[in-house]
Amino acid sequence: MSDENKVKSARQRWKRMASKPSAWICFFVIVAVLAVCVSSFYIVDETEQAVVTRFGRYLKTADPGLQYKMPFGIDKNYNVPVRVVQTEQFGFSTLKAGRNNEYRNNVTDESSMLTGDLNIVDVEWIIQYRIIDPRQWLFGVYERRQTIRDISRSVINELVGDRAILSVMGSDRSEIEEKALDMMNSNFDTLGLGISVIAVKLQNIVPPKGVQAAFEDVNKATQDMNRFINEGKEAYNSEIPKAQGEADRQIQVAEGYAAERVNMARGDVARFNAVYEEYRRSPRVTRERIYLETMEEIFNGSEKSDLIDSDLKNVLPIKNLTGNER
Numbered sequence: 239m240s241d242e243n244k245v246k247s248a249r250q251r252w253k254r255m256a257s258k259p260s261a262w263i264c265f266f267v268i269v270a271v272l273a274v275c276v277s278s279f280y281i282v283d284e285t286e287q288a289v290v291t292r293f294g295r296y297l298k299t300a301d302p303g304l305q306y307k308m309p310f311g312i313d314k315n316y317n318v319p320v321r322v323v324q325t326e327q328f329g330f331s332t333l334k335a336g337r338n339n340e341y342r343n344n345v346t347d348e349s350s351m352l353t354g355d356l357n358i359v360d361v362e363w364i365i366q367y368r369i370i371d372p373r374q375w376l377f378g379v380y381e382r383r384q385t386i387r388d389i390s391r392s393v394i395n396e397l398v399g400d401r402a403i404l405s406v407m408g409s410d411r412s413e414i415e416e417k418a419l420d421m422m423n424s425n426f427d428t429l430g431l432g433i434s435v436i437a438v439k440l441q442n443i444v445p446p447k448g449v450q451a452a453f454e455d456v457n458k459a460t461q462d463m464n465r466f467i468n469e470g471k472e473a474y475n476s477e478i479p480k481a482q483g484e485a486d487r488q489i490q491v492a493e494g495y496a497a498e499r500v501n502m503a504r505g506d507v508a509r510f511n512a513v514y515e516e517y518r519r520s521p522r523v524t525r526e527r528i529y530l531e532t533m534e535e536i537f538n539g540s541e542k543s544d545l546i547d548s549d550l551k552n553v554l555p556i557k558n559l560t561g562n563e564r
Contacts (some may be wrong), residue, residue: 374432
């Protein structure tokens, strides 16, 4: 059988089937079943929850898995990534050069802020948030992303505007991040946005390009000042204990010397009083005893040559201790 005959035979069979009403009924039934199946079942990913509406009104929130809904658009599902951490950048853009110039200009404008000491500073930061209420996220606020950016800018502007520029660039970064996190979550809860901010991170905080060199000089001077202060404190902490120890030692030596002199003086006084009492009772005996004790102290341990005059021959060869020649 030629190809032409095959085509003619197929056309004839189709015409015979199309002329039967039961064939059309089967066809529409199959199409209807497929349409019902396609519009009745949907899949929710593990990172998502689905918000289901019936005739446009909220019906329920479905968990991950294969789910059923009313077909033909009666129920509609909106899958929301509730377990995905989303990020918004402020003050800088990751777009390549030449793309979306208007967006980059807006980013540059939002980074410039006025500090509490009336200086201008460029602040770059990011926020990370997660959707915690899919229903509020879909129906609570119309311009969700713009609302997030507006609230975040307002909070950071307020916190930066309460501080001096050096505090913003240095010591108060962590405090600003913590307070911004609490304030943003409070505002988003009030608006019913259905999100929770889990992190606020300040990136680059720099003065405008025109005065950046001057601020770098100020920062270097401040760092040098702090370094000198720390070195001075270190030297102070190392020298003061030494000086204090030396002072304590000198005080102890002086106290010991004073106690020794006082004790010696008291001993001399006691000895003198004892001798004086003996002298009062028997003056003559006491004078002789004192004389003998004194002579004993003088002669005790003296060499012979110190007392004997070897030039004298016939008299007792004792040197003249008074120094007068006879």
